[in-house]
Amino acid sequence: MDTITFICTASLLVGGLYWVVGLVGSAEQKKRHAIDVSFGSINGDKVKDKHNQYSTFFHRPEEIAKPEKVADFVNVFYDLITDMYEHLWGQSFHFEPSVPGKSRLESARIHEEMVADLMGANPSQKILDVGCGVGGPMRAIASHSGSHVVGITINEYQVTRAKTYNRKAGLDKQCEVVCGNFLQMPFEDESFEGAYSIEATCHAPKLEDVYREIFRVLKPGSMYVSYEWVTTHLYNSEDREHVETIHGIEIGNALPGLRKWSDITEVAKKVGFEVVKEKDLSRPPAGVWWSRLQKTKFSNWKKRMMVMVLEKLGFVAKGTGEVQEMLLKTIHHLARGGETGIFTPMHMILCRKPEK
Numbered sequence: 314m315d316t317i318t319f320i321c322t323a324s325l326l327v328g329g330l331y332w333v334v335g336l337v338g339s340a341e342q343k344k345r346h347a348i349d350v351s352f353g354s355i356n357g358d359k360v361k362d363k364h365n366q367y368s369t370f371f372h373r374p375e376e377i378a379k380p381e382k383v384a385d386f387v388n389v390f391y392d393l394i395t396d397m398y399e400h401l402w403g404q405s406f407h408f409e410p411s412v413p414g415k416s417r418l419e420s421a422r423i424h425e426e427m428v429a430d431l432m433g434a435n436p437s438q439k440i441l442d443v444g445c446g447v448g449g450p451m452r453a454i455a456s457h458s459g460s461h462v463v464g465i466t467i468n469e470y471q472v473t474r475a476k477t478y479n480r481k482a483g484l485d486k487q488c489e490v491v492c493g494n495f496l497q498m499p500f501e502d503e504s505f506e507g508a509y510s511i512e513a514t515c516h517a518p519k520l521e522d523v524y525r526e527i528f529r530v531l532k533p534g535s536m537y538v539s540y541e542w543v544t545t546h547l548y549n550s551e552d553r554e555h556v557e558t559i560h561g562i563e564i565g566n567a568l569p570g571l572r573k574w575s576d577i578t579e580v581a582k583k584v585g586f587e588v589v590k591e592k593d594l595s596r597p598p599a600g601v602w603w604s605r606l607q608k609t610k611f612s613n614w615k616k617r618m619m620v621m622v623l624e625k626l627g628f629v630a631k632g633t634g635e636v637q638e639m640l641l642k643t644i645h646h647l648a649r650g651g652e653t654g655i656f657t658p659m660h661m662i663l664c665r666k667p668e669k
């Protein structure tokens with residue numbers, strides 16, 4: 314072997330080893346630049362089946378229309394993507410306006426603390442996090458306000474992750490996590506002094522059902538804040554590109570159907586809330602929320618190629634590439650939704666449950 318061949322072979326071996334090591338570590342061990350393809354929530358041999366199960370919902374739209382099926386399909390989605398999200402995005406599964414001079418994680422924290430400030434959360438209160446994910450916002454809000462936070466998520470794996478992170482952050486006394494459906498919450502009437510939902514109620518087949526349930530568990534006089542995914546006044550249902558973009562967002566994010574911005578207050582009032590404030594937090598002068606998606610696009614396509622090869626070689630679970638591709642397509646649609654202004658993931662509504 315001549316020197317050049319030796320150097321090339323050695324580099325390929327070292328490079329290959331680097332990627333493979335990046336693939337097999339646990340979510341916490343892995344570095345952010347490794348290919349994020351573990352599925353802590355499901356066995357490797359089930360990834361393809363689960364992804365097929367997920368896609369089937371969109372091939373049979375009548376399935377998505379059945380409210381009782383939606384929770385299952387959302388749960389399958391989070392089994393598939395929770396680890397991937399955590400690796401590259403962190404413990405908060407939402408967007409935020411980018412704040413000049415701040416990193417994405419710092420901007421996310423500001424966006425989360427704003428929820429606590431809007432609710433006026435304080436250490437004497439018990440607050441509900443509706444659709445809590447792995448608890449990034451819950452920990453930020455508990456530390457910022459001193460309040461006790463109870464989170465609910467439909468996904469059992471997220472409950473395990475959230476509890477682990479709460480313990481590690483020393484917040485397990487202040488933060489609780491429950492597995493359950495936010496359409497039928499296992500909580501007493503009037504048992505919370507505040508509630509919030511961050512980019513979560515968009516998964517509900519009917520917004521009215523989740524808002525009514527939140528209204529039920531709040532004490533009179535309590536505040537509720539929500540960041541909603543909606544189409545804006547610029548969306549035109551006659552425009553093919555608009556329709557494609559919105560449908561693309563729904564497919565890649567387990568959404569049974571995006572709502573119009575004007576539906577949000579209407580539903581809040583219908584279930585009995587007073588609407589105190591409503592604002593699209595993505596509007597200028599707020600920094601754009603989709604810029605980071607565009608930056609990651611190219612490096613993600615490189616990862617896609619790598620995953621394809623590794624899947625063929627049997628190093629990663631079959632179906633991994635399909636899940637990754639679904640998320641990559643979503644990036645495109647989300648960014649398009651942001652650029653055209655027809656979609657926002659941060660339509661904020663602040664409500665109060667009236668005093669009796």
Ligand SMILES: C=C(CC[C@@H](C)[C@H]1CC[C@H]2C3=CC[C@H]4[C@H](C)[C@@H](O)CC[C@]4(C)[C@H]3CC[C@]12C)C(C)C
Pocket residue numbers: 349397398401402405406407408512513515566567609613616637640641643644
């Ligand atoms: C609120 C929701 C999720 C919003 C965002 C947190 C996520 C939307 C799209 C996600 C991602 C797309 C591409 C992924 C990439 C292919 C993978 O290698 C690493 C993770 C991604 C970057 C991932 C990260 C989270 C998102 C930006 C919805 C579900 C209501």
Ligand SMILES: C[S@@+](CC[C@H](N)C(=O)[O-])C[C@H]1O[C@@H](n2cnc3c(N)ncnc32)[C@H](O)[C@@H]1O
Pocket residue numbers: 384387391404405406407443444445446447448449450465466467468471493494495496510511512513514516517
């Ligand atoms: C995009 S994640 C946002 C998580 C968290 N709010 C955050 O910002 O990090 C949406 C969350 O809503 C939860 N969810 C969706 N449908 C649900 C349902 N029917 N009942 C309970 N949780 C649900 C998901 O399990 C997930 O945790």
